[in-house]
Amino acid sequence: MEHLNQLVILFLLAIAVSLVCNKLKIMPMVGFLLTGVLCGPSMLGMVEDQEVINQIADLGVAMLLFTIGIELSVDALNRLKRPVFMGGSLQIGLTVAFVALVCWLRGTSVQSGIFWGCLAALSSSAIVLQIFQKKGYTSTPVGRITLAILVFQDIMVAPFMLCVPLLGGALTLSISEALLAVGKVIAVLGGVLLAAHFGLARLMDAVMETRAREILLMTTLALCFGIATLTEKLGLSFSLGAFLAGLLLARSPYSMSVVSGVLPYRDIFLSLFFISVGMMLDVGFFMQNMGSILIFTAIFIVTKFLLSLPAALMQGYPLHTAVFSSLALAQVGEFSFVLAASGLALHLFSMEEYQLFLAASVLTMMLTPLLISIAPRVSDAIVRRCKIKETEKETASEACPLHDHLIIVGFGISGKHLALVAKESGIAYNILEMNPDTVNRYKDTEPIMHGDASQPVVLEHLGVEKARVLAIIISDPSAVRAITEEARSMNPNLYIVARTRFVTEVAPLRRLGADVVIAEEFESSIEVFGQVLSRYLVPQQNIEAFSARLRRANYRMIRRMSVGVSNLSEMVDRLPDIGVQAIRLCADSPLCGVRLCDSNLRREHGLTVVAILRDKEMMPTPEPECALRAGDVLYLFASTEKLLAARPLFGGTTQESAAGAV
Secondary structure: OHHHHHHHHHHHHHHHHHHHHHHOOOOHHHHHHHHHHHHOOOOOOOOOOHHHHHHHHHHHHHHHHHHHHHHOOHHHHHHOHHHHHHHHHHHHHHHHHHHHHHHHHOOOOHHHHHHHHHHHHOOOHHHHHHHHHHHOOOOOHHHHHHHHHHHHHHHHHHHHHHHHHHHOOOOOOOHHHHHHHHHHHHHHHHHHHHHHHHHHHHHHHHHHHOOOHHHHHHHHHHHHHHHHHHHHHOOOOHHHHHHHHHHHHHOOOOHHHHHHHHHHHHHHHHHHHHHHHHHHOOHHHHHHOHHHHHHHHHHHHHHHHHHHHHHHHOOOOOHHHHHHHHHHOOOOOHHHHHHHHHHHHOOOOOHHHHHHHHHHHHHHHHHHHHHHHHHHHHHHHHHHHHOOHHHHHHHHOOOOOOOOOEEEEOOOHHHHHHHHHHHHOOOOEEEEEOOHHHHHHHOOOOOEEEOOOOOHHHHHHOOOOOOOEEEEOOOOHHHHHHHHHHHHHHOOOOEEEEEEOOHHHHHHHHHHOOOEEEEHHHHHHHHHHHHHHHHOOOOHHHHHHHHHHHHHHHHHHHHHHHOOOOOHHHHHHOOOOEEEEEEEOOOOOOOOOOEHHHOOHHHHHOOEEEEEEEOOEEEEOOOOOOEOOOOOEEEEEEEHHHHHHHHHHHOOOHHHHEEEEO
C-alpha cells in the first residue's frame, strides 16, 4: 500500500503540473520531467523509494521498444530503407565519431569517448513525433527524413546497450567468450524465432477467436514481458527482449489490434519514465553549475544540429528540409538515460559528469518544442544567407521551353492524378518534387525535377513567368506560403491553386496571392455529407447544388477575412462564383441539332455561350443560327450553381459532361 500511495502522489502532482503546462502550451513530456524534478530527493522528496518507481519506469521503456518493434515491420522498413539506413547510419556514425574524437583530444579514454558519442547520437522519438503529429509535419519531406533517422536510432538502441558493458570492461575480448556471447544471442534469437514461426500464429488465431479483448491484452503483455525476462536471464537486455517480441508480433495480421490495446499502458508507464528521469536531476548541482550546464547545453544543440545536416543533404534533400530536420533532432533521447545509468555503474564517467549530462538532457528536451517552432524561420534565414549553390546550376541550364503550361509542385497522390489528367487533356506540364527517391523513380516517364519551389531560380527554371497555372500540392504549410508569395511576385497573372490541411490556413494564403485554396478539412466534410445524402437517395443534382452553395458561402467568407475591396479585381473576386466554364455536349443531349437561338440557354437557364470548340476549331461568339452538335465543347459564362442546375441538358453523366473550368 505504501508504494501505491507514492504512485497516487506522483499522479496527482503530474496532473497539476500538466494542467499548468497545457495552459502555457508546453508539451506534456516536459510537464512529466518537471514533475520528477519537483518530487525528487533534491526538492520536495515526496517519493521515498525511488527504486520502485524506476522499476515501473523500466516497463515503460520496454513497452516503448515493444511498440517500436511492432511498427518496424519488414514492409515499413522496406519503404523507408534508403533514408533509414543511409540517413540514420550517417547521423549516428558522424555523431559517435566526432564526439569520441573530441573526448580523446581532451584526454578522455577512447571507451568513454565512444560512450559519450552513443549518448549524444540518440534523439527523443516520443517528443519529436508527438509534436510533428500535432503540427501536421508527419507526411512532409521534413517528417519523412526525421522519422527515418529516428527509426534507425531506435534500431541501434539494442546494439548500444550491448556495447556499454563491452566499453566498461564488463565483457572481455577473448575469442572464446566473444564466441560464447555471440552463440548465446544466436541461440536465443533462433529459439524465439522458431517458437514464433511454429506457434505464435496459432496462438494469436486462438486468442482472436475468443473475441475477448482482455485475453488479447493479457497475451500481449505475457509475450512482451516473457521474452524480455528470458533475454534478461540470459545476460542480455530486458528492453532488447521486448523489442524482439514486438518484431515477432509485427508479422501477425493482428499487430494493429495488439498496438491499440497496449498503447494506453505504454503511455502511462512511459510517463513514469520521464518522471523518474526528472527525479535524477540534482537541483542543488544545477544551481551551483548553471553557467556550465547552459554552455554545455548550447554546445550540444549546435553540435548535434551540424552533425545531423549531412544525413539529409547527402540524400538529395534541400537545405531548408535538412536544417528543419536537424533542429528537430537536436535533443537527447529517452534511451540515452538508460545508457547513462549503465555507464555510471560501469564507471564510464563520473557522478559529476553524469549530473551534467542529466541536467543538459532535461534542458534539451524542454527546448525541443521551441526549436521545432522556430525551425521554419531559421531554415529560411539560413537558405537566404547561404545562396544555395545548387540554384546557380539551375540558372546555367537552358530556360523552360514551355509556354502557357501547368506547374505541379508535389508528386504525391494528388500530384499524380493531376499529371494524369493533364496528360490526357493535352496540357503541357512540369513537375517539381523534393523527395529524391520519387524523382529517380519517375524521371524516365514524367517531366519531373528535384528542387525547392520556394527558391526564385527554381521557379524561373520551371518557367513560372510563362506558366498559366501553378498547383501547389504539398503538405508543408510554411513551404506552401513561401512558394505562393514568391510565385505571385514573379508572375502577377499566374493562376495559383494551393492545397492546405485546415480552413484556418486559407485566409493567409489568399493574402499572399493564391487564387484558389483548397482546404482538405472542408472538402472532406463535403465528401462526407455527399456520401450520407446519397444513401438516402437524395438526387445527385441536389447534392452538387448543396456542395456548390457551401463552397461559395465558405470561401466567400474567407475572402472577406482575407482582403478588403480596394480595386476592381478584388471587387470582381468578391462577386458570386461567376466565370467562364466549359462543358461537353453529349450525344444524348436534347440540345443536339438545335440552333443556338432556339436553345433558350440564356433566357431560361442564365447561361451565355461565349465560344464553341468543334473539331479542334474554336468558334468565338457563335452566330444565333449556329446548330449545336454532339461533341461540341461549349464555353459558358455562368455561375456554378446555374451550371449545375442545367447540367442534365447537356446529357451524359457528371464525369462525361464536365470538361473543366477555364
